[in-house]
Amino acid sequence: MLERLLILSALLFCIGLYGALTRRHVIGVLIGVELMLNAVNVALVAFSRYVEPAGLALGEADALLEGQAFALFVVVVAAAEVALGLALVLVLVRSRDTVDLTEVSLLRR
């Protein structure tokens, strides 16, 4: 079960990465990043559920939830990232009238 979850996670991660690298639309890139973060969460949850926490032997039952807690934080951070990203998209549209990331390349060489 652990392995299939991890492979799923890896697959989602790579799909997300592909999206982040190929989408022209800035929001598309953000979508890709969200998929990557989600993939990480799958891995975190899988580990949390199927791997023995190092502290378990000491009776720290909560240690089983560390992965889930981490995933929770990731979700929130991801949301924050998206929020800031969308703000930037709006400013970008205002200032450059584009959401095409390939056109956002004034800064180079």
Next chain:
Amino acid sequence: MNLFQDIVFWALAALAVAGALGAVSVRSIFHAGLLMVVSFLGVAGIFALAGAAFLAVVQVLVYAGGVAVLIIFAVMLTRDVPMSSRSGPLGPAAALIGAVLFGLLAHAVTQAQWNLLPESLPGPAARVFVDAPTRLGQVLVSDHLLAFEVMGVLLLAVVVGALALVRERSDA
């Protein structure tokens, strides 16, 4: 792990992957956002399967709900901006790297000798996944109190930043 769970898992996994693939490949950014939500929902199901029911709920509410709505709003706001084509020039290279990376990661996770959790958990641990929502709440304000507080500051900072950026300025 029984057959039913297997079937559910594969279905959800297929949903998540299909959604993700769609999200990165469909032409319309609006549809991509929707497909992302689909993928998120699949993942939420998998969370539930993996003993993270609370997280699954959060996933649906925050991601499939909040984030997706945010994205769709943004798409709406920037709709009239012209877009030439769907994907950038890096497609083949990115695909190749994605594929190789996937192979490597898959190889890594299968090769690794994970220290698996025993089937039967000792006393209090056995109920952990059942009590997860309650216990998570406790963990957040005890073990991870600092992170929790930092997260608050982070959200504040992001709000400040986003607002400072978006608000029009006379001299901008």
Next chain:
Amino acid sequence: MSARDLYLVSPALSLAILATALVLAGPLLRRSGAVQAVALAGLSVPLALGVSLWAGLDGAEAAFGGALVSDGLSVFLGLLVTCASALVLLASFTHAERYRPYGGEFAGLLLFSAAGLTLLAGAADLLTIYVSLELASLPVAALAAFAKGRAGGVEAGVKYLLLSAVASAVLLYGFAFLYGATGTLRLIAPDGGPTIATAVVAGHGGFAYGGSAVLVGAALAAVGFGFKLSMVPAQMWTPDVYQGAPVPVGAFLAVASKGAAFAVVLRLFTVGLGPVEADWSVLFAVLAAITMTVGNLTALAQSNLKRLLGYSTIAHAGYMLMGVAAVAANSREAGDGSLGPTAVLFYLAGYAAMNLAAFFVALAVTERTGDETIAGLAGLAKRSPVLAAALAVSAIALTGLPPTVGFVGKLFLFNAAVNTGLLWLVVVGALNGVVSAYYYLNLVRVAYLREPVSPERIGVPRTLAVALGVCVCAVLVLGVWPSGLLALARTAAAALVP
């Protein structure tokens, strides 16, 4: 949470409070420079708290149940970040005028990020590291886009945010592997419980001699952090963002952000992954060589001053990585293990001084002339002798020539590298210094030998002059008398390698 916990986290806390206060009070502080003045005054609080923490330092002390540790490293970096923030704010008194009425936000976001960096330096579990890192990054993404009126202003923010997000996803994936392999997120355990290090030693999880999860995690985390370090292969954003972002933001990124990132890399790898040093030290050694070479070579081809500083930053990240690669296990003598981290920390402080000086000169010049090209420095010696002299000092220091802190800092780094058998890396590093001489001294050459494009003098705002003076003095004084700072760095590094 105890009062003690609060005291230990107080520098970061006070920074965050100060940031919030500035944001809230921003609209009220209408007089020009008032925001900065308040911010500077307020920074004395974290500074004092940091000094007080340093004074009371007694080994490592965990806070928040082990989420945070207050030791030499964290306090040292906290102080460094605070000082750097103060200098940046001091230098940007007049610059920030253009962001009115959002000067409060400008200073506030900077200080939010500083709070994140301060926390990052003391973060002792993977979760805290992650959230601190995001707290440090996201405000900077906003700040990078702050000059949204300028061409490329928003672009810098977008690039920073997107690439930072990808990098942090990679980092997170690495963290997930580490977690899966060790079953814990902790770097330290105040109660004697398991940590990543003990789990790795115990052969827990994936790392059972031939297993690979720990290494995969380490590699992904290294690249993820590499974004903040400006390390190859995650360095490419650096020049673009430095070019597009306001100069003070670039300075802050180059000095404070990079410093805290080095601290957390040192902590994660030497404390958490110390048992597998042999595996990652090679990685960092190779990446150090590539990073400095790429940075220096690319800098040769630059015509834009801000981009040049970006590439220079990459090169210096390469130098500092030498110290990371100089791990304790390979050191020639027991007890020498802290030479690498000591050298990194010393260099960070020295680099802060010399690099801030360079950025401040760039700030003063671009602010006044709007010309960001290197050619725009032509005749600087005539237009502003003070700026030219400061530029010369910082260029000489960045090249690594005596009698500046740049020389001593490099000496320490090389020292540590040789101590761990990385003689080849020292040769590469020193030859890189040769390459860098070419473009750094070109700046001096342009400033002193070219005829000015315009006879108009370039005035230097008094606040900026003060900041510049502090940096230049630090560069020279530390170059001649490095022992004091070295002792501090040594104390700080002792936290990593007992």
Next chain:
Amino acid sequence: MLTALILIPLVGAIAVVVLGRDARAPRVIATGAAVAELAVAAVVFAGYEGAGGYAVDVSWIGALDIAYLLRVDGLSAPLVLLNGILGLAAVLVSWNVELRAREYFAWLAVLQAAVMGVFVAQDLVLFFVFWELELVPMFLLISRWGTGRREYSAMKFLVYTLAGSAFMLAAILALYFSFPGSERTFDMAALAGRDMGSLLVPGSLVFSGFLVAFAVKLPVFPLHTWLPDAHTDAPTAVSVMLAGVLLKMGGYGLLRINAGLFPDQLRDAAPLLAALAALNVLYGAFIVLRQTDLKRMVAYSSVSHMGFVVLGLASTGAAPAALDGVGLSGAALQLFTHGTITGLLFVMVGLVYERTHTRHIPDMGGLARQVPLLALGFMIAGLASLGLPTTSGFVAELLVFMGTFSVYGLATALCAFGVVLAAGYILWAAQRVLFGPRLERWDHLPDARPVDLAAMAVLIVPIFVVGVYPRLITDAFEAGLAPILRGLGAA
């Protein structure tokens, strides 16, 4: 006392900057500082053997065992004196500099201080610090007050030296860490006599690290191409300092470190050094004979003459029992004599250039009529350069040849033939510049002024004094080289 050697020029530099507001003040202050420096250098030279000497040993960066360790022995004392002499000559010959004179004289003094530091530092890292410290003033002086492709030349100089010192730094650190903790030191004296066979890396590699750095500075073929450019485009005083003392840093390093710390490796490398020496001498001389720029000519003659230093070092290839130090003494003396002689040559070229505004040899001619004193100085410098007896150059070359002939006969013979070639190019230049029909366009040229004469005299006196009574210098070198010879196993 030794700290004073370093501080006097630095204080002078500061004084020039602070007090040198009016047009004349900088040069007066700089001259004062240079005279004081020369006086102190003379005192050090005369009294370094006295009770306790003038050693200074203060911890500098204690954590790394780096000390502010200054010491003068027979090897460095004459070079300290040389630096004092050349410093004064450089200031005197710069009397006419008007472009930002304050900065110019200040940098010149800093340069002198850095070179002084190299000669007195006995801690490897401190040595390295001074070694690098000299780069900045040189870079600025050449690129700012030079001529021609000055910026290119300044950069080339800097890049070459830095590249060389990259290897030196690696070698210094490798040397330090090769020993167990309690035995680690950067003190050259303490390192001498250690077994350099089994270092962190093979001892020959560490040796080569130093060798490369010093070979760049000396310079040794094929690492020499910075020199003609730097010399050609540098202002006169900087050429004087460059030829006079900066090249000597390379030779000093070879003697002090390569010979002092690595006797076995030096012996192994001796055949290579002998070959390089012959190559240097002949190749340099060949190229001199093609030059039409007076400064470039002198620059390549430096390349040629520095081959003698390398040849002297190669004399260590002798069997230990047969090693008597004549070659090493010759090499050391060549450092001193070449400093004064080529310094004088550059002074003369500079003074001529100052008047004619050309260094193109075919444009000149017959100057001996119009500027007889300059011609006299020129001839003295030239004749000393071609190793005429009673000038110091002869003694040094003779000692080098004598020391090495029994070891590497062919190489020595080839080098000795370089002396014939030297006669060729020096006299050829003299013929074309000084002799021949009087050209009317040079009729208005003023002959040497008192300050020019002073600059010339400062250098001519040591040339003849040492040439006639070389013991003044050789005895010091003998004493300084004695420990090195013992290290080489000489009886």
Next chain:
Amino acid sequence: MSETAAWLIIGLPLLGGVLSIGIVRRLAPGAWRWAAPLTIALVAGAFALAVVALAATQGEHGHAVGYEPHRWLAVGGAGGFTLSIGVLVDNLSALMATVVTGISTLVHVFSLGYMRKDEHAEGGPYADYPRYFAYLSLFTAAMLGLVLAHNLVQLYVFWELVGLFSFLLIGFWFHRPAAAAAAKKAFIITRIGDFGMLLGLLYLFTQRAAFIAEGLDPFAIPDLIEHAPELLAGGAATWVALGLFAGAVGKSAQFPLNTWLPDAMEGPTPVSSLIHAATMVAAGVYLVARTFPLFEASDAALNTVALVGGVTALLAAALGLVATDIKRVLAFSTVSQLGYMFIALGVGGPAVAMFHLFTHAFFKCLLFLGSGSVHHSVHTFDMRHMGGLRAWMPVTYGVMLVGGLALAGVFPLSGFWSKDEVLAVAWDGAHAGSVGAAQAAFWLGLAAAGLTAFYVGRMLLLTFHGQFRGGIESVPHAERLPDEAHLHVHKHESEPAMLVPLLLLAVMAVGAGFVANAPVDLGIVPAHWFSHLLGDAAPEFNGGVALVSTLAALGGLGLAVLLYGTHALSLDGMPGWWHAAGRVLAARYYMDYLYETLVVRRLLHRGLFLAADWADRHVVDGVVDLAGWTGRSGGRALALLQTGQAQAYGLALSTGVMVILLLYLLGR
């Protein structure tokens, strides 16, 4: 005689030179007039001291006045290099010193008149006096230093210094390009010989251990000549001797380093007479004689010396046949006569060589000064523009005649005696052993004797007999030097300051040969005084050899008279090869062409040196520039990757991750 006095032999001229150039010239505008008397007085003082020294060496056998040398320089401890300097006063050096100071005094006096230039010269007629007399005195000092050197290194020092003053004096009129070039040539070519000498010294130094073990100094001349045969074993003596001889070849302008001496005639004529006839060029002979026991230890060395001497004697004499410049004729003659001296040395007669040196010094100096006197009248040295000068220069003609006949070896002038001894000793040498070299040298010398007589006759006839051909006035202006442009012929005899030295020299040229080394006891002077002075047995007077050589001389003179005096014979109608040979001689065997044009200019300057220069610019420096270019290009290429595309940056990041993982996972 105290050691101080011995040092003063060197010191007085040195003092004169230094005072003359350093003080007198600066003192006052008119102070030039003190320069000449001062230097003359001091050189004359040195002459007096030299005579005293010569006297002091008489009496006891060994003839050395032992002064302990002074330790001057010591490097490398006991086994290293020790230089002790001292004056070596013995019969040989004292004799040589006497000759040098004597001739030098006369030349100083002669110069008093000769060096006065016309009233319109820049700075007045005496402007160059102080510099000239200073150089001349300093040269004398250096020459005396060479002669009296106790030590080979010391000798080498002064050896170089005489070269320096030779250089300065040849180039005295440095504004003349030919003079400047000749000065340079002289210095460089002699330095090639000195290079050999240096190698000889270096080789000697490698043999020092045997000397030091005996408590001796290998460079000390007394030690060396006393112990060289036993301590320089296994061919070492040959190499050292050949090295020293190389120096002598350069200094004495022997084949193949003979080309500089004719050019050196660009110097003032008194200089030519002192330096390039009487003293400095004879230093080579003196050096070999000085270290003769060393040469004796090696047959190979002796044979080389004899052969080089013989070949040079003949070749140079042949060159004298066609030269049109009177000073060149004399220069070739000098080279040739020096060859004789080397013949004598090579066949084992150092005293004979010194005897010829002694007589040659007088008559050759006389001839040169005489040619200077001629020049004062006609302002040219080209014999084609002379003729008939005896009409108004009777004294000059007389002394030149005496000198010429002495040079030709006509009985009973001095040249006859010394040349005869040379040939006799060569004849003896040829018959004493199986020494082929001596035999060859004898025949070469004999042939040269005939040629010598011919060119002497030709020179005298062209100069003093026949019709006057116009002097400087017939030289086209285009061919004149700038400072000769306004000169006119003055048909007058020279002033007394010039004639007195000439007459004194003439007396010596007549009598020095017979009186000094007479075959029979003359009462005041014992028989073979000169040879005995040098501690050598004089060769038996060989009537046969004398007769043959006299016949050769008379034949040469007679032929000259027939060709140039009576014009009974004419060279017109000679076959083609004759003129070809004439061209070869006129071109000096193409040696200058070979050395200067082919070797120096083509092979070296446009060949090797050009190649080295090119290689330095393009290869050695090119590699460096290439490295720089590579760096900059690499930088530009890397900068091209910075496309500004954020996703490309992300791709790079992912690629990095991929590569690292690949290495980690698959590399394990």
